[in-house]
Amino acid sequence: QVQLVQSAGEVRRPGASVKVACKTSGYVFNSFGMAWVRQVPGQGLEWLGWISAYKENTNYAQKFQDRITMTTDTSTTTVFMELRRLRYDDTAVYYCARTDSYIRESSWSDLWGQGTLVTVSS
Amino acid sequence: IVMTQSPPTLSVSPGERVTLSCRASQSVSSDLAWYQQKPGQAPRLLIYDVSTRAPGIPARFSGSGSGTDFTLTISSLQSEDFAVYYCQQYNYRRPVTFGGGTKVDIK
Numbered sequence: 695q696v697q698l699v700q701s702a703g704e705v706r707r708p709g710a711s712v713k714v715a716c717k718t719s720g721y722v723f724n725s726f727g728m729a730w731v732r733q734v735p736g737q738g739l740e741w742l743g744w745i746s747a748y749k750e751n752t753n754y755a756q757k758f759q760d761r762i763t764m765t766t767d768t769s770t771t772t773v774f775m776e777l778r779r780l781r782y783d784d785t786a787v788y789y790c791a792r793t794d795s796y797i798r799e800s801s802w803s804d805l806w807g808q809g810t811l812v813t814v815s816s
Numbered sequence: 817i818v819m820t821q822s823p824p825t826l827s828v829s830p831g832e833r834v835t836l837s838c839r840a841s842q843s844v845s846s847d848l849a850w851y852q853q854k855p856g857q858a859p860r861l862l863i864y865d866v867s868t869r870a871p872g873i874p875a876r877f878s879g880s881g882s883g884t885d886f887t888l889t890i891s892s893l894q895s896e897d898f899a900v901y902y903c904q905q906y907n908y909r910r911p912v913t914f915g916g917g918t919k920v921d922i923k
Contacts, residue, residue, distance in 0.1 A: 729912065731859075739851075739859065739902055741912040755911050789858055800906040802849040804870060806858035 696720035698790050698807035705813045706780050713776040714810045716790030723771040724748040727793040729803055730764065730775045732786040742788075745773060748796035780814045787811050817841055817905050821915035827923040834890040836918045838903035843883045847907040850879055850888045853917075854899045862901075863888065890920075898922055 701715040716728065730742040743754035745764040752764050761778040773790055788810045791803030818841040828834050838848070846866045851859035861870040863879040866886060876891040890897055903915040 731914075738916050739904075739914040741914065744912075753911075791859075794864075798908065800847070800908060800910060800912050802861060802864040802904065802906055803859075804861045804864075806860070809858055 696805060698792065698805055700788075700790060700807040700810045703811040703813070705815060707816055708780060708782060708814055710780050710814075711776060711778040712780060712812050713774055714788050714790075714812070716773045716775070716807050718771045718773065718792070721792075723766075723768065725796060727796050727798070727801065728764075728766075728773045729791045729793050729801075731789045731791055731803075733789070733809075734783075734786045740786075742775070742777075744793060744799050744801075746796045746799075747773065753799035777812075780812075782814050785812065785814045817844060817907065817910055817913050819903055819905055819913050819915035821901075821903055821918050823918060824916070825919045825921065827921055828893050829923045830893055830895055832893050834893050834897075834920060836888040836890075836901055836920075838881075838886040838888070838915050840884045840886075840905055844905040844907040844910075846882060847905055848879070848881065848886050849904045849906065850877075851902045851904065852897075852899045853902065859902060893920070 699717045724747045727746045729744045745752045763776045765774045790807040792805040793801040820839045822837045850863040853859045867879045878889045900917045900919045
């Protein structure tokens, strides 16, 4: 079955880091890319960046450039997104979303994970 | 690139024709997609490349436009279509951006 299954929700203190996992299955892992998108509850969608599952090159939104890292693990066909120096306004649902190309950094997403709620609270 | 959707909310009766608008602050060529999101769910791809329906998407959904002005049309709104709709631009070598969304609710 073609799907993306994300890790469970997390609670972190301000200043801490969080690493969200996105386990893929049912398709050829390195033929696609993966974007990460977040959504503050009740608000719209915000693109965080993209990673190629083939070459592992990345493209991060400028806003997150200095505190985000996306990686892949080909052996487990899992993609990871780590966000550091968390702030209260990072509280959001984080989605992984497959993109149609492992080359093109900006693209549409046809397959989404279920979302991971990251709560930043003291 | 800033994407602006209008209206923010649309109240519609089942069976009506619905037209949602999305405007880009600069040309995005044909690099435009539409998503549907229901409460508690992830977004679902409806349309990409302005007018290509994603697999499994009913024919009542159609997209049009080019450059900076785009439209999503639902020819006859069904009960399962009440949701929030987002446009997304993915112009080559530009950061991806989404519109603020249009909520379609029951009149």
